Amino acid sequence: MTKTTLHSASTSDAVVPVHEQVYQQLRDRILFGGFLPGKAVTLRGLADDLGVSAMPVREAVRRLIAENALELHGNRRVFIPDLSEKVINEIWSARRLLEVELALMALKNLSDDDIQSLQDIDERIDVSLETGDVEGYMRGNYEFHFYLYSQSKSEVLIKLVRNLWVQFGPFMRLVYGRSGTANLEDQHKQALEALKSRDQRALRAALEADISQGMGFIQETICLPDKV
Amino acid sequence: MTKTTLHSASTSDAVVPVHEQVYQQLRDRILFGGFLPGKAVTLRGLADDLGVSAMPVREAVRRLIAENALELHGNRRVFIPDLSEKVINEIWSARRLLEVELALMALKNLSDDDIQSLQDIDERIDVSLETGDVEGYMRGNYEFHFYLYSQSKSEVLIKLVRNLWVQFGPFMRLVYGRSGTANLEDQHKQALEALKSRDQRALRAALEADISQGMGFIQETICLPDKV
DNA sequence: GGCAATAGTTTGTGATCAAATTATCTATGC
């Protein structure tokens, strides 16, 4: 058990509430595979884990439930969602719909500096892939996609997409934890080429391939009967 | 096969927690125009208003903030969002993207009984339009759309769309409160015709017209300089 | 008379506590 201590930053004058810090930490852990799908969490357990009282955890958890990052069952217990194949397919098509749209919108606003930034992120992803750093890869992948999407300047759509990402986050870790990062093809290279040449059709194809790779892996893992 | 199962199927006598009831009431008020855009709400105020303590309100409000139905400012105060024209346009295009997709998916599963149910809802909408019952119209409109979308069986997309509706709910009331329901054309008639004839193209056109009418009204109202 | 400092009020935040609910463990009967 890792006990993390939350302390207010002494240098920053902006006081960020504890429930906000708890929210960020929990969302990060969910997004990047800190929890296993289907596992139950308790308020007191999380509170002890994070070194805070139960109250801020309550608010953060309530928020994460609303964002589909956590699931509240009829028993009043909170779970990491264990998605069915059907739901995975729904997320898959929703991602295709929304993220392609976001990427195309972003392409219009994208500067050369932005492309360079994306390339930098992608190089860090390559390093993570080589060293087998699963969490590093997941963080890099998230950063790559949302850096691109942020250039669309469409905060509304971005929030919806983030809503999807927190749902399959725990599964991504499962997939990579099982099959490793070795046989992962970096689909971002083609996306970068499409961005450089301002090719909408190629960008759409690259993104759909990238999404299909990720969600396809998840779908295969779901169908396996064995559990960890 | 003996008596009752202990742990799983005890949903019959489901006791609904107070924070859940508060959430539903507040969401309804937001969806159907019970609050004005830009207005601040207070936890104690809402608690007194609903006749409950502050704690359940805190949880419900935190949840609504996560769903973009309420807005948490840096002052830590909670507001009904006052959307800019830019955000309205983002919601507009997001609605077009998602709701057309949902309607087309629903069309595949739609039975004749479903179409009859939609027609019944639409007749109630007509009554509301004639009597100038703004809230009745808004509830009927919501019911019509989400009955249709529910037949898509895509819970994930539906949640995303509901996330959009709570955002423009307060503005709809502003629009209809200002211009009345008299000059509202019922766009659902064309949608119903398209559903009956299973015409995808016509359905898309009808839905886009319906969405454009609503969001167009909002956009016009936004641009007006006067405030209530 | 206008502006800034200040006191009083309001409000969100976090902690603590009691009651209700659910899960887990244990013992008992068949």
Added chain:
DNA sequence: GCATAGATAATTTGATCACAAACTATTGCC
């Protein structure tokens, strides 16, 4: 040996309180 019922432990839920930040209105000063 297995299932069921009761007892115990763990957890959520809702209420209350203390505190700090923010807002309002007043007062005092130039």
